[in-house]
Every structure is written in C-alpha cells, then in structure tokens.
Amino acid sequence: MAEVHSVRRARLRERCAAAGAAAALVTRPANVQYLTGCAPPGAALLVGPGPADTLVHLRPPPDGTAQPPDELRSIVLPSPDGDAAVAAADLARQQHADGLAVEEHHLTVTRHRALRSVAAGVHLTDLAGSVEQLRLVKDEHEIASLRIAAEISDQALGELLESILVGRTERHLALELERRLVDHGADGAAFPTCVGTGPHSGAARHIPTDRRVEEGDFLSVRLGASYRGYRCEVGRTFVIGSAPAAWQIELYDAVFAAQRAGREALAPGVACRDVDRATRDVLTAAGHTEGLAPWTGHGVGLEIDEDPQLSPAAMGKLDACVPVTVEPGVHLPGRGGVRIDDTLVVRPVADGGPELLTITTKELLAL
Amino acid sequence: MAEVHSVRRARLRERCAAAGAAAALVTRPANVQYLTGCAPPGAALLVGPGPADTLVHLRPPPDGTAQPPDELRSIVLPSPDGDAAVAAADLARQQHADGLAVEEHHLTVTRHRALRSVAAGVHLTDLAGSVEQLRLVKDEHEIASLRIAAEISDQALGELLESILVGRTERHLALELERRLVDHGADGAAFPTCVGTGPHSGAARHIPTDRRVEEGDFLSVRLGASYRGYRCEVGRTFVIGSAPAAWQIELYDAVFAAQRAGREALAPGVACRDVDRATRDVLTAAGHTEGLAPWTGHGVGLEIDEDPQLSPAAMGKLDACVPVTVEPGVHLPGRGGVRIDDTLVVRPVADGGPELLTITTKELLAL
Incomplete structure (x- = not known):
C-alpha cells in the first residue's frame, strides 16, 4: 500500500x-x-x-x-x-x-x-x-473500500427494517443506525445520518428531530459507512403501515423512475450535466418542478461530497472508475416526500455498465 | 433572546x-x-x-x-x-x-x-x-445552557457506571454514551466521546478501538453534551474489578491532587499560565514529567476548545464568568493512566469561588 x-x-x-x-x-x-x-x-x-x-x-x-x-x-x-x-x-x-x-x-x-x-x-x-x-478516478483498492462501506450501510439499513419503527423518534433511529454501522465494522458514519418522517420525509437536508414515526408516514432514511476513510451513502424511503396512499405510490414511482434514468445514464464520456438532466427530466415531466434539490448526485471517496457534481451547471464528463451517487428526491411542503439514493461506480458498457454498490431493495416497502 | x-x-x-x-x-x-x-x-x-x-x-x-x-x-x-x-x-x-x-x-x-x-x-x-x-466572558443565558449540558453529561456518565462494563469494547461504550446524551436532551455530543481501557486509559487523545474492558483495567471516559449550541466536557477514570492495584491508587491520587489544585487556582485576575502551573507542579512533584499533555485546560462555549488556554505559554488572565475545563492526566506507555476533567465557571471568591458544573464523583470507583 x-x-x-x-x-x-x-x-x-x-x-x-x-x-x-x-x-x-x-x-x-x-x-x-x-x-x-x-x-x-x-x-x-x-x-x-x-x-x-x-x-x-x-x-x-x-x-x-x-x-x-x-x-x-x-x-x-x-x-x-x-x-x-x-x-x-x-x-x-x-x-x-x-x-x-x-x-x-x-x-x-x-x-x-x-x-x-x-x-x-x-x-x-x-x-x-x-x-x-x-x-477523481479511483483505483481498485479505493473501490474495494467503498464496496465494503456500501455493504456495511446495506446491513445497517436492513436490520433497521426488521425492527419496530412506529413510535420511535427520528433522532433515535438515526443514532441506532450509526451504532449498527460501527457494529458491522465501519470506522464511523460517513456523514450525519438523516431520518425524516411524515412531513419531514424526502427533504434533501433535514436534521433528525424528536418527531415519532406514525402510521401512514413516509419514512426517509439516508446513511453511509466510512471504511478505511472511504465514504458511501444509501438512501431509501418507506411507507409505514399496511398500505401506501395513492399519492404516495404516484410520488414514489416518479422518483424511482428518475433515479433509474440517472443510474442508466452513467457511462464514461457522458457529461455530468446530462446525467443530471436525465434524472431531472423524469421529475419535471411528472409535474414536479418545485422542491427539487439543485443537484441529483455527486462524487464520493475520502469525502462524502467530492467532484464530480451532477447538477445543471456542472462542467466535465464522467470517467470510468468514478464513484458517484444518484439521489433524486421530491419534497412536498407539509406532506413529505421521497428520496432514493445509491452509490455506483461508473464502468464502461463492456464491463457491464455502472456498478451498483448499495443493493438494498428499491421496491416501495410498507413496514 | x-x-x-x-x-x-x-x-x-x-x-x-x-x-x-x-x-x-x-x-x-x-x-x-x-x-x-x-x-x-x-x-x-x-x-x-x-x-x-x-x-x-x-x-x-x-x-x-x-x-x-x-x-x-x-x-x-x-x-x-x-x-x-x-x-x-x-x-x-x-x-x-x-x-x-x-x-x-x-x-x-x-x-x-x-x-x-x-x-x-x-x-x-x-x-x-x-x-x-x-x-470569552459568558452571560447568564450562556452559562445556563452550559449548566444543562453538564447535567446531561453527568446523567449519561452515571447511567454507564450502573451497567456491566467487562467485555464491552471502547467503541461500543462510546456510542452508548452518545446515545444517552441525546436521550437526556442533548443536541448531540459536544465532541467525539473518548473511551480508553487498560493501556489506552489516561491518554489525552485516544480514538476508541475494539479493545474490550478487562478486569484490573483502568477505564478512562471523556464525554460532553452540546445543549443549545453550548458544549461542556467531563472526564473520569475508574478501575475495573474488585480492588485497584497500589500503582493505580498512587497514580490516581496524584492526578486527583493536581486537578484539585487547578480547580482551586481558578479566580478572576489569575494568569492562565499560573492555573496551568498549579496543576502541573503537583504532577511533576510526584515524579510525572513524561507523558503530560501540553495544556491542562481550556475555555468552552459554542466550541469545545476556545480561549483561554491553560498552558505554560498562555498569555492573559482569567475573568469572572469564563467557563474552562481543568483536565490533567498522566499516561504511562504500555500501562495506561488517569485523566480527570471538569468544566467550571470562574467566579469571584465573594460569589463562592469557581462553580463546578460537572458534579460526577471524583472518588476512585472500582466497578
């Protein structure tokens, strides 16, 4: 080394x-x-x-x-x-x-x-x-560390999904996730874990509060492990209770489609702003023009927010072996929203296309 | 406000x-x-x-x-x-x-x-x-926030002492303490919680590891709550098991005496370096000249490490209503050591002298 x-x-x-x-x-x-x-x-x-x-x-x-x-x-x-x-x-x-x-x-x-x-x-x-x-371009040692960081993040998130959530506060859920990251071998959390329930769900920047999870809520979770200094992130949104409402299904489907479009746009040589556009266009086509974050992804590595930026004004193109997040979200003030966030490594089509590091399911789970 | x-x-x-x-x-x-x-x-x-x-x-x-x-x-x-x-x-x-x-x-x-x-x-x-x-000089609103931060820190530490410690790792104990801080109403930890066992105990800067608490260990803990942005710290050292060894009692007594001397030296108008000297002289008189940190205390407030510095080269004098830590420690390489750390507010003698915010006992507890 x-x-x-x-x-x-x-x-x-x-x-x-x-x-x-x-x-x-x-x-x-x-x-x-x-x-x-x-x-x-x-x-x-x-x-x-x-x-x-x-x-x-x-x-x-x-x-x-x-x-x-x-x-x-x-x-x-x-x-x-x-x-x-x-x-x-x-x-x-x-x-x-x-x-x-x-x-x-x-x-x-x-x-x-x-x-x-x-x-x-x-x-x-x-x-x-x-x-x-x-x-910017990571070697295979660095990507191996990111892969382990992603595995730890998926494990911590998976365990949370098996526990009782109703009645617990955002701050407690966030702390529990951070403890689980360390349990599974992380150096620590890659960034402050974000848990948003009900009207707080889907917000790009939310600080966990004492609000408790309630039936019918959207629950947004964003966390990541740091492993040997390398940081990744994974974000998911769930519904609490028996069945999601119609507006929740509709919103989830739009964000899911946007996130998939962004993931599929990742390839060496593609302009960063085009990846952002691929993601963003799906949301605007579904009528979501307000409450979008000014970026839809960014590089990760030794810092959680590195170049390249995936945003409308970003310059430059993607290279192979550049790890990025794809993380669109929509937040409806007063109602909440959906964010879906993965860490992937840009790879050429000949190598199978983008490598998904965070593999937690993106189905809309009712917990 | x-x-x-x-x-x-x-x-x-x-x-x-x-x-x-x-x-x-x-x-x-x-x-x-x-x-x-x-x-x-x-x-x-x-x-x-x-x-x-x-x-x-x-x-x-x-x-x-x-x-x-x-x-x-x-x-x-x-x-x-x-x-x-x-x-x-x-x-x-x-x-x-x-x-x-x-x-x-x-x-x-x-x-x-x-x-x-x-x-x-x-x-x-x-x-x-x-x-x-x-x-530098805090008003009573600020001191009230620090007082609550100290109370929360004491509570979290007190609960830890009632739990089983042998076999648990430094990292888990640190995470548990941080969770308890939030449980008791802290915004979060004022700084990364430090837990050192056995040979890691008493070190001024130690990052918690996977070492487990063992019988006969010294256990050093340093934590603090942030409350409304104001940060305090408390540090204690305990012995694990039935009875401390002779060298442990001797070392503890020296650090305890040094810390008391530092606390008693706090008064408006006293030079910062004289408080440091009062603390440090007790340690050097007991033969501890190696392994001393270059400071024995510092100001706290919106940041955990603010002016004034209590160190041999510090300039300036203390004022009333300045909160500082007094935190001498001795670390013997390979064996461990002792640190004792309080947050106090400088007050004139007429007002009863320094106000101790962190009131957890400083007896040498065998846990």
Missing part, C-alpha cells in the same frame, strides 16, 4: 513540475490522507523539492490508527501549538525550493501570511485543486 | 468603528451563531454599514432549528453553489461601506480573493479574533 501513495505523490510532483513549482505543500486533510495514507490532525505534507517528501505533524498518530509510510520522512513539531504548514514551508526554504505551490482554497489568509513570512524568497503559487483532480 | 444578539452585534460595531472599519463580515460559524443565534451552513453575517445587519445564507435553516431573529435582514442566495460571503461583500459595496473588516483567520486565500474582486473599492481589513474576544 505504501507504494500506492508514493506513486500518487510522483504524479503530483509531475503536475507541479509542469506548472513550474519545485515543491508542493498539501494541507487539506483528505488530500494529505490520499497522498500518505494517514491524516493526523493539523498535518502538512511537503512534496519535493527533489525526490524526498516530508510529513510534518503536531504529534504522532495514536497507536492503532494509520501510520505514515516508512519511505516518508516524518517530523513531529516540538510544540503542539505550532503550525505544521509553516514548519513545512520553512523546510522548503532550507531546501532551496524556488517555487512552492500551496492550497489556497484550504489555507486561511492568516496562515498564508505566516507561510509567506517564514518562506521569504520562495515564490508561492496556487496548487488549486490538483490533488482533488488526482482523486 | 433576539435582543441579546443585537446587543452583541452593537458591541462588535463599536469595535469596528474604533478600528476604522464601517462594516464587518463574519463567516466563522460559531461567530455567526454568537451574533445571530443561528448558523445555517455557509452563512455570512454583514454587520453594518449603518444600523442594519444582514444574514446571507444558502438556504433557510430547516424547520425546527434556530431561525434568524426578526430584526435581522435575511437574504437567501438564489443558487446554493454561491458563496454567501461574496454576496455579503457585494452588499457592503452597494451600501458604500468604505472599509470592511473580514475574518482572515477563517477565510481561505481563494475566498478572500473573490471578496476583493467583488468588493473592488472597499478597503478590506482584518477583523482578526474580535468576535472570539467578545465570546
């Missing part, structure tokens, strides 16, 4: 060289993790100048968590109040780097000023989203 | 005026929350120019969560991909603010550049930690 990270750093080094920077300073935690396999809080990674890379951190990672790979020079700052990025910039200066590319989208103005001051004489440039770009 | 927030904004306006800035742009979430009572993700608060303040956000806060106060102008951006800070800076320009103080310790270089570009002609200055300074 250590080799994986050094290959990734070599690719970053090439990009920097092409842009005229002798070295790069990486501070965004998910980027540090991608390039080293570990992300101790506050760590900064200096890639170059030259062939040696250095991880500067405030204290060694706790035992039992991922450690920096052996080939990486590792420096622990004497004072935990120090700034690892400042120390790394100072190191770049001592090593006579003439240019240093830094993550201006992550560094605050105050920290950037401190870097400039310690690395006087080193020309600071913007690394921008170079590491995020490298992270 | 709305009045509380407008008084806070008036104080900030005075500070800005004194520094020559006609308006302030607040983006750090805890600062926005302090000044408005709500903190929708991505929101930005424009204080001034003139008497009117504006909260710009990406979408309205979900129903059931805190809403912006009525007297505050509230603007929802048309696109959720927008940057509320950029929109607020543009508003400052339209209102002919000649100077705008921004939070350079929170804004990234990239966002700051976007602000500069949209607010061309407006002189941008650094608001620095002005709002954090205002947040």
Whole structure:
C-alpha cells in the first residue's frame, strides 16, 4: 500500500513540475490522507523539492490508527501549538525550493501570511485543486473500500427494517443506525445520518428531530459507512403501515423512475450535466418542478461530497472508475416526500455498465 | 433572546468603528451563531454599514432549528453553489461601506480573493479574533445552557457506571454514551466521546478501538453534551474489578491532587499560565514529567476548545464568568493512566469561588 501513495505523490510532483513549482505543500486533510495514507490532525505534507517528501505533524498518530509510510520522512513539531504548514514551508526554504505551490482554497489568509513570512524568497503559487483532480478516478483498492462501506450501510439499513419503527423518534433511529454501522465494522458514519418522517420525509437536508414515526408516514432514511476513510451513502424511503396512499405510490414511482434514468445514464464520456438532466427530466415531466434539490448526485471517496457534481451547471464528463451517487428526491411542503439514493461506480458498457454498490431493495416497502 | 444578539452585534460595531472599519463580515460559524443565534451552513453575517445587519445564507435553516431573529435582514442566495460571503461583500459595496473588516483567520486565500474582486473599492481589513474576544466572558443565558449540558453529561456518565462494563469494547461504550446524551436532551455530543481501557486509559487523545474492558483495567471516559449550541466536557477514570492495584491508587491520587489544585487556582485576575502551573507542579512533584499533555485546560462555549488556554505559554488572565475545563492526566506507555476533567465557571471568591458544573464523583470507583 505504501507504494500506492508514493506513486500518487510522483504524479503530483509531475503536475507541479509542469506548472513550474519545485515543491508542493498539501494541507487539506483528505488530500494529505490520499497522498500518505494517514491524516493526523493539523498535518502538512511537503512534496519535493527533489525526490524526498516530508510529513510534518503536531504529534504522532495514536497507536492503532494509520501510520505514515516508512519511505516518508516524518517530523513531529516540538510544540503542539505550532503550525505544521509553516514548519513545512520553512523546510522548503532550507531546501532551496524556488517555487512552492500551496492550497489556497484550504489555507486561511492568516496562515498564508505566516507561510509567506517564514518562506521569504520562495515564490508561492496556487496548487488549486490538483490533488482533488488526482482523486477523481479511483483505483481498485479505493473501490474495494467503498464496496465494503456500501455493504456495511446495506446491513445497517436492513436490520433497521426488521425492527419496530412506529413510535420511535427520528433522532433515535438515526443514532441506532450509526451504532449498527460501527457494529458491522465501519470506522464511523460517513456523514450525519438523516431520518425524516411524515412531513419531514424526502427533504434533501433535514436534521433528525424528536418527531415519532406514525402510521401512514413516509419514512426517509439516508446513511453511509466510512471504511478505511472511504465514504458511501444509501438512501431509501418507506411507507409505514399496511398500505401506501395513492399519492404516495404516484410520488414514489416518479422518483424511482428518475433515479433509474440517472443510474442508466452513467457511462464514461457522458457529461455530468446530462446525467443530471436525465434524472431531472423524469421529475419535471411528472409535474414536479418545485422542491427539487439543485443537484441529483455527486462524487464520493475520502469525502462524502467530492467532484464530480451532477447538477445543471456542472462542467466535465464522467470517467470510468468514478464513484458517484444518484439521489433524486421530491419534497412536498407539509406532506413529505421521497428520496432514493445509491452509490455506483461508473464502468464502461463492456464491463457491464455502472456498478451498483448499495443493493438494498428499491421496491416501495410498507413496514 | 433576539435582543441579546443585537446587543452583541452593537458591541462588535463599536469595535469596528474604533478600528476604522464601517462594516464587518463574519463567516466563522460559531461567530455567526454568537451574533445571530443561528448558523445555517455557509452563512455570512454583514454587520453594518449603518444600523442594519444582514444574514446571507444558502438556504433557510430547516424547520425546527434556530431561525434568524426578526430584526435581522435575511437574504437567501438564489443558487446554493454561491458563496454567501461574496454576496455579503457585494452588499457592503452597494451600501458604500468604505472599509470592511473580514475574518482572515477563517477565510481561505481563494475566498478572500473573490471578496476583493467583488468588493473592488472597499478597503478590506482584518477583523482578526474580535468576535472570539467578545465570546470569552459568558452571560447568564450562556452559562445556563452550559449548566444543562453538564447535567446531561453527568446523567449519561452515571447511567454507564450502573451497567456491566467487562467485555464491552471502547467503541461500543462510546456510542452508548452518545446515545444517552441525546436521550437526556442533548443536541448531540459536544465532541467525539473518548473511551480508553487498560493501556489506552489516561491518554489525552485516544480514538476508541475494539479493545474490550478487562478486569484490573483502568477505564478512562471523556464525554460532553452540546445543549443549545453550548458544549461542556467531563472526564473520569475508574478501575475495573474488585480492588485497584497500589500503582493505580498512587497514580490516581496524584492526578486527583493536581486537578484539585487547578480547580482551586481558578479566580478572576489569575494568569492562565499560573492555573496551568498549579496543576502541573503537583504532577511533576510526584515524579510525572513524561507523558503530560501540553495544556491542562481550556475555555468552552459554542466550541469545545476556545480561549483561554491553560498552558505554560498562555498569555492573559482569567475573568469572572469564563467557563474552562481543568483536565490533567498522566499516561504511562504500555500501562495506561488517569485523566480527570471538569468544566467550571470562574467566579469571584465573594460569589463562592469557581462553580463546578460537572458534579460526577471524583472518588476512585472500582466497578
């Protein structure tokens, strides 16, 4: 595995060289993790100048968590109040780097000023989203972790469906799901679990409340495991009680058809906005123009919301081995709604098309 | 309550005026929350120019969560991909603010550049930690919330002590504690609950593992509730089994004495570093010079780790109505250790001295 990270750093080094920077300073935690396999809080990674890379951190990672790979020079700052990025910039200066590319989208103005001051004489440039770009297409190790994360999420959700739901609060159901994720081997929840009942169901962003599940409710659940740092999500909507009402069946069918259209549109070379359009058109054709979220999916990986974005204004095309969510939803104020959310990996048709990672049934279950 | 927030904004306006800035742009979430009572993700608060303040956000806060106060102008951006800070800076320009103080310790270089570009002609200055300074001394509303957060934390911890512990893993105990916090009315955990058993006990920063509680172990627990946004912490160390070993009693007594010394040192006007020294000196006198954390306490409030810091290099003095933790610990590699952690409010002697918020017993319990 250590080799994986050094290959990734070599690719970053090439990009920097092409842009005229002798070295790069990486501070965004998910980027540090991608390039080293570990992300101790506050760590900064200096890639170059030259062939040696250095991880500067405030204290060694706790035992039992991922450690920096052996080939990486590792420096622990004497004072935990120090700034690892400042120390790394100072190191770049001592090593006579003439240019240093830094993550201006992550560094605050105050920290950037401190870097400039310690690395006087080193020309600071913007690394921008170079590491995020490298992270877009996943290797099979990464996809294997996502696959396990999805399996854990499906298990936790499946167990919930077998339990009594009526009378329990959204907050309790959310906590129970998070406990089950850990029971099944997750590092933790990939994001705060969302449970919405009745009028709260189907909302794109809902914070679980003390509302209890009632007969006749829609119940929307969205959860995901983090496994070895990789995060996935699965979302389903159920009906509570004996039989769904006519409006519930109709709404569910529309969202289900939209989600299927989005899944089927996933292929290498397809524009991200076209996937969004495929999903969204089904909803608008069914008369749902209000209450749609401004996106219908997004990339996942070391962060739960990564590029690519599946939205009307998204630029760029999908590649093979890019994991994304497809998650349309409709929320009718005062009544509730439906969201259906899967994590899939884009694959060419020759390889069987998109790989569905979250396999919990998408039938409308009456629980 | 709305009045509380407008008084806070008036104080900030005075500070800005004194520094020559006609308006302030607040983006750090805890600062926005302090000044408005709500903190929708991505929101930005424009204080001034003139008497009117504006909260710009990406979408309205979900129903059931805190809403912006009525007297505050509230603007929802048309696109959720927008940057509320950029929109607020543009508003400052339209209102002919000649100077705008921004939070350079929170804004990234990239966002700051976007602000500069949209607010061309407006002189941008650094608001620095002005709002954090205002947040240091808490009013009685804030302390009342902390008091409830502490009560919830004590309840969750108390219930854990009544359950069977041997054989359960650190991760499960941590999850159970977090569930109990919510059961008792917390918004959620104030920080990730820390449970360390045996060789993991007493470590300042430990991430719960699958290690199970065994007879003879030290068990360290550190948890805290968040209530109405206010966060407290309580930490205790127990012994598992019939009777503690001699080394365990000795170590516990040393940490207990250090923690008491720190608590007793808390008073208005006392230098923060002197509180740290009072705590630390007891440990070093007992021969514990290795494995001490670089701080022995810190402020709490809307964030779990705020100013003041209680550490050897800390500047400044304590004030009345400042809530802090006192949390010394000793960790012996391979054997484990002890941490004892309380949240207290600094009060003058005339008012009875420091107010202990977390009242769980600090006797060495054998569970």
